[in-house]
Amino acid sequence: MSFKDLQLNKPILRAVAEAGYDNPTLVQEKTIPLVLDKKNVIVSAQTGTGKTAAFALPILQLLFDKQDASKSGKKIKALIISPTRELAVQIEENFKTYCKYTNLRTTVVYGGTSIEPQKDVLKKGVDILIATPGRLLDLHKQDTVNLDYVDILVLDEADLMLDMGFIDDVKKIERLCTREKQILLFSATIPFKVEQLANTILNNPERVEVAPNSSTSKNVNQVLYYVPKRNKIELCLHLLRNTIKGSILIFRRTKFGVEKLEETLIKNGYKVESIHGDKSQNLRQEALQKFKDKEATILIATDVAARGIDIDNLDAVVNFDLPNVPETYVHRIGRTARAGNSGTSYSLCSADEKTYVATIQQLINMQLDVVDDHPYPLDPKAKKEIHKTPGKSKHKKGRKSEASKKKKKRWY
Template sequence: MSFKELKISRPILRAVAEAGYDNPNLVQEKTIPFVLNKRDVIVSAQTGTGKTAAFALPILQSLLDKQDAPKKGKTVKALIVSPTRELAIQIEENFKAYSTYTNLRTTVVFGGTSIEPQKDVLKKGIDILIATPGRLLDLHKQDFVNLDYVETLVLDEADLMLDMGFIDDVKKIERLCTKEKQILLFSATIPYKVEQLANSILNEPERVEVSQNSSTSKNVNQLLYYVPKRNKIELCLHLLRNTIKGNIIIFRRTKFGVDKLEKTLINNGYKVDSIHGDKSQTARQEALNRFKKGEVNILIATDVAARGIDINDLDAVVNFDLPNVPETYVHRIGRTARAGNTGMAYSLCSADEKSYIITIQQLIQMQLDVIDEHPYPLDPKAKPIIHKSKKTGSKHKKGRKSVASKKKKKRWY
């Protein structure tokens, strides 16, 4: 099937062809007709399956007929809510690329940067707004965003949005839009809370499921190294020297962990940058650009910062810390082996993370290949080290009553 058969007009087709896409993939082929027919849709698909185009193209198509309104009189007709700034910027890039030969105006707003330039753009009038929840509600409160004309509301990466605690914001945004709007909900996985949200705001939605919720790409070779926690950094350096080559993302659970590993790798002569939630938006974007341009070949990230980042030609993903949510593992390793390429995933597992491996393997329904041949093996019987306080408690005995007080005394009452 071609995009033309999906009733996409020539100006958009031309831009899509220039972006290097000839035919729609599975998620686009299934979703676009529903969106054009103004149905509510729930789409379950991993990142990297081309789902941005699955909502961007039909939205642009629907707005194309009304694009002759003067720029000043433009109102927000499509609203895309995204959990992270990086993802929002990426969606905007896609919309701008596909609408090159139209008159449609798109902008993106997110927190962490000055609000004034965003207000200026909104004043001029736009058709498509991409936003993170907090900044969108701020701008709405200040009367810079009017959601009275929204025809299509897209909730992208809904599972992450709820994990990050945005459920109330999402419900509020939905209520601020018109009653008659169409809602498109995209989520890599559909856990119970996403299902609950969908039931409360969508109207008889069509469902599109592309591949199993848990599926990991067949093109990713997944290797597992058991290692004592204290030796993880040494093993990571050993693998970077001898095994892992090319462009690499290393995932850590905390911002502190990201900074610590970054310093160690820089001291060992590696070209490294990092992204995490404490960095300003500008710093995060610069790190990403340096990585994409090849100025650094290792990017260390926390999960929230890295969700939805689209990096082509990524050779390997390293799970320095294993995630306690198995779906997160799927998202992480989905960064590599995109668009038919092959990739590697290396996971370093300490004794206290063994239970995470069990749940990950249950989810992806496959056994990870364990590599024993390395300098820092973990004793198979090793138990996680639990740090106990040296203090043995109070020097006073429990109850701390003196002998005299324990004698039966006659009370005055």
């Protein structure tokens, strides 16, 4: 099947062809006709399957006839809600690529940057708005955003949105739009919470499922190293020197962990950039751009960056810290081996993370390949490491023994 078979018009087909896409992916093939039919849709598909174009192209097609503004200016007709800033920026880039030969106007709004420039763009009028939930509601409170004309509402990465605690915001946004709108819900996995949300806001949705739920790409070679926690940095350096080559994305659980590892790798002569929640949006974008431009070969990130970052030709993903939510593992390693390329994921597991490996293997329904041949093996009997600060009493500060309580004279 080609994009022409999907009833898209010439200006959109021209932009798609210029972007270098010939044939739709499976998720696009199944979703685009349903969206053009104005159906409510729930799509379950992993990252890297071409989900953004699956809603962007039909939305542009549906709005094409309404693109020339009336005298009162352009109104927001399509609203795309995204959980993270990075993903929101990426979606807008995609829309800009595909609407090149139309008069449709798009913009993106997110927190962490000044609100005033965003207000200015909105006042001029846009057809398509991509937004993170918090900033959208701020702008609505300030009467800068009018959602009365929204025909199409897209909730992207719904499972992550709910994991991040945005459920009430999402419901509120849904109520602010018109009642007759079309809703498209995209999610990598459909856990119970997403199912519940879908039941409350979607009428008779069509379902599209691409690749079994929570499966991992066949093109990712997944390997596992058991290592004592204190030796993880040494093992990581050992792998970077001898095994892992190319452009590498390393995941750590905390911002502190990201900074510590970045410092060590820079000292060892690696070109490194990092992104985490404490960095301003500009710095995050800058770091990502340097990595994409190959000025840095390693990008270290927290899970905020796990979704929606589209980096072509990523050779490897390293789980320096294993995630405690197994779905997160699927998203992390989904950064590599995109669009038919192959890649490798390396997971470093300490004694206290063994339970995470078990839940991950259960979810992806496969055994990870364990590599024993490395300089820092973990003793199979090793227990979870508990760090004690020397010289501290095991008793809580200010706690009295029963005897001293009895001796104490009361004033009453």
